[in-house]
Amino acid sequence: MKFFIDTASLKDIQDAQDLGVLDGVTTNPSLMAKEGIGGEENVKKHYKAICEIVDGDVSAEVISTDFEGIIKEGEELVKIDDQIVVKVPMIKDGIKAIKYFSERGIRTNCTLVFSAGQALLAAKAGATYVSPFIGRLDDISTDGLQLIQDIREIYDNYGYTTEILAASVRHPMHILECAKIGADVMTGPLSAILALLKHPLTDIGLAKFLEDHAKVNA
Numbered sequence: 502m503k504f505f506i507d508t509a510s511l512k513d514i515q516d517a518q519d520l521g522v523l524d525g526v527t528t529n530p531s532l533m534a535k536e537g538i539g540g541e542e543n544v545k546k547h548y549k550a551i552c553e554i555v556d557g558d559v560s561a562e563v564i565s566t567d568f569e570g571i572i573k574e575g576e577e578l579v580k581i582d583d584q585i586v587v588k589v590p591m592i593k594d595g596i597k598a599i600k601y602f603s604e605r606g607i608r609t610n611c612t613l614v615f616s617a618g619q620a621l622l623a624a625k626a627g628a629t630y631v632s633p634f635i636g637r638l639d640d641i642s643t644d645g646l647q648l649i650q651d652i653r654e655i656y657d658n659y660g661y662t663t664e665i666l667a668a669s670v671r672h673p674m675h676i677l678e679c680a681k682i683g684a685d686v687m688t689g690p691l692s693a694i695l696a697l698l699k700h701p702l703t704d705i706g707l708a709k710f711l712e713d714h715a716k717v718n719a
Contacts, residue, residue, distance in 0.1 A: 505688035525557035562588035603627025624661040636669030
C-alpha cells in the first residue's frame with residue numbers, strides 16, 4: 502500500500518520523506534489555508550515546493566465547481582510539475598471534467614467520495630485515484646471501512662484500474678484495516694504514520710537491551 506501524507510505543511514512533508522516511506526502528498530484548500538497560503542501564485546509556488554521534496558504524486562485541488570472552470574484550473578495546475586494530479590470534486594461537472602482530463606492523459610483524483618456508486622462513476626470516467634473519506638463517514642456513525650471494501654469488490658469485479666485512495670484517515674488502525682481490505686493508497690496526517698512505529702514491548706525490550714549493555718561495559 503502506498504503512503505501519502507495529507508497536509509500542506511512543508512515540515513511535515515519533509516519529515517515523512519526523511520522517514521523513507523512516503524509515496525505522495527494530498528492537499529486541499531483547507532490545508533493550504535491552515536498554512537496561511539493564499540493567492541493563486543502563492544499556492545502554485547507552494548505546490549512546486551512540495552514537488553521538490555517528494556518523488557511521487559501530489560494532488561492539487563481545483564476550486565471551481567463548473568466544467569469550464571475545473572478544466573481551466575486543472576490545465577494550469579498540471580503545468581506546475583509532472584507530479585501534479587488534479588483533484589476534482591465528486592459532482593456532475595467534476596465527473597465530466599475527469600473524463601475530459603483522462604482522454605488527454607491528465608491524471609486525476611476524484612475527491613469527496615462517500616458511496617460506492619460515486620466511486621463507480623469516477624472509475625468509469627477514468628479517474629486515476631478515487632478518495633473515499635472514511636474518517637468523515639465514521640464521524641456520522643457510518644462504517645467508512647465497509648465503503649473501502651465495497652469499492653474494492655466492485656473494482657476487482659470489472660478490472661477498473663482506478664486506485665482506491667483511503668482519505669480522512671485519522672489513526673493507525675485506519676491504516677492497518679485499509680491495508681487488510683486492499684486499499685491501494687492511504688492518506689493521513691504524519692501523526693497516524695508515526696503511530697505505527699509505537700509498541701510498548703518495543704520500548705521495554707530496547708530499554709532492557711541498553712541496560713544490559715551498560716552493565717557489561719561499565
